[in-house]
Amino acid sequence: MRVVVFGASGYAGAELVRIIAGHPHFELVGASAGSNAGAEIGAIYPHLRHSPYGSMRLVGNEELAASIETLGAEVAFFAMPHTQAASLVPRLLGSLRLAVDLSADFRLTDPRLYESVYGFVHPAPELLEQAVYGLVEFKRGELAKARLIAAPGCYVTAATLALFPFFDRGIVAPGSVPIANAVSGISGAGRSAKLGNLFGEIDSDVSAYGLGGHRHRPEIEQNVGSPVLFVPHLVPMTRGILATCYFDIAPDALQAAGLEDGSSRTLVEEMLHSELEEFYQGEPFISVLEPGESPHTKATLGTNMAIVSVSYDPASGKAVVLSALDNMVKGASGQAVQAANVALGLDEGAGLTRVSMYP
Numbered sequence: 376m377r378v379v380v381f382g383a384s385g386y387a388g389a390e391l392v393r394i395i396a397g398h399p400h401f402e403l404v405g406a407s408a409g410s411n412a413g414a415e416i417g418a419i420y421p422h423l424r425h426s427p428y429g430s431m432r433l434v435g436n437e438e439l440a441a442s443i444e445t446l447g448a449e450v451a452f453f454a455m456p457h458t459q460a461a462s463l464v465p466r467l468l469g470s471l472r473l474a475v476d477l478s479a480d481f482r483l484t485d486p487r488l489y490e491s492v493y494g495f496v497h498p499a500p501e502l503l504e505q506a507v508y509g510l511v512e513f514k515r516g517e518l519a520k521a522r523l524i525a526a527p528g529c530y531v532t533a534a535t536l537a538l539f540p541f542f543d544r545g546i547v548a549p550g551s552v553p554i555a556n557a558v559s560g561i562s563g564a565g566r567s568a569k570l571g572n573l574f575g576e577i578d579s580d581v582s583a584y585g586l587g588g589h590r591h592r593p594e595i596e597q598n599v600g601s602p603v604l605f606v607p608h609l610v611p612m613t614r615g616i617l618a619t620c621y622f623d624i625a626p627d628a629l630q631a632a633g634l635e636d637g638s639s640r641t642l643v644e645e646m647l648h649s650e651l652e653e654f655y656q657g658e659p660f661i662s663v664l665e666p667g668e669s670p671h672t673k674a675t676l677g678t679n680m681a682i683v684s685v686s687y688d689p690a691s692g693k694a695v696v697l698s699a700l701d702n703m704v705k706g707a708s709g710q711a712v713q714a715a716n717v718a719l720g721l722d723e724g725a726g727l728t729r730v731s732m733y734p
């Protein structure tokens with residue numbers, strides 16, 4: 376299938392090029408950039424120089440858009456900053472078999488949220504109903520019929536994978552507000568040269584941000600159907616997300632398991648672990664660790680894997696769910712390809728790997 380990538384000079388776009396280079400069913404026939412238009416992919420990213428597309432010259436976004444039919448492109452990935460795909464996708468959707476957007480432009484179902492969260496009036500609100508959310512583990516059936524996919528990002532994916540199974544099974548106490556604390560590597564901020572992204576600024580430093588309400592919070596709440604307190608943190612590593620989520624356990628769930636007093640850490644953990652393991656049974660890119668075992672971000676490096684685990688703190692009565700993934704793969708480009716594979720009727724794991732690089 377002939378594929379194009381909009382925004383190929385950003386980190387997510389470059390990761391798409393890397394994955395497509397090893398994909399058995401995709402051929403990259405065009406790629407675009409903003410300020411890097413005119414450069415070869417391999418000149419911007421040396422690790423792609425010896426890929427099949429190292430000598431491909433990037434064109435401007437409008438030039439690529441105008442040549443979709445000439446190139447015979449069937450699939451387009453949009454790895455562009457928020458707000459840009461919202462105006463580009465509606466113009467091109469009729470010429471494509473599938474459009475996959477990696478930004479937030481089609482993730483939210485309520486168009487009014489784009490004004491309050493992202494500061495723009497959505498130019499194609501009718502497409503919000505057509506877009507299928509690209510978290511395969513929850514939307515596999517809907518994705519099989521999709522023409523427009525809204526691929527979720529790293530923070531939202533990590534938090535949703537941790538919390539959703541327990542909401543779905545009625546284990547989160549009604550009326551309680553779960554907490555999602557997540558740490559991210561600096562690549563999640565993109566490739567632009569911002570002061571806060573410089574090595575001298577982030578080295579040996581950890582900080583929280585978005586304390587007034589991060590823009591991805593409404594998306595997490597949309598996914599789990601409940602208010603969530605979300606606090607992101609920046610840590611001095613290149614790749615990776617680790618989300619640590621806490622919630623109160625519903626008394627009815629404990630009662631149904633014969634654990635009304637919740638005093639036995641082992642028994643409650645076994646119950647929570649069993650629910651998590653059963654929910655993700657058979658999922659090729661989800662690994663459920665034993666109760667109390669912590670996932671490591673480095674175990675996901677370069678892979679489309681998400682590693683989750685759950686433990687229980689009897690002193691507070693709270694469950695603790697952890698979720699680790701590579702923010703550039705399962706948290707961005709890999710997830711977009713996984714969703715595209717399902718929509719196109721291909722092997723879900725085509726072009727993706729489960730085995731990380733180490734050390």
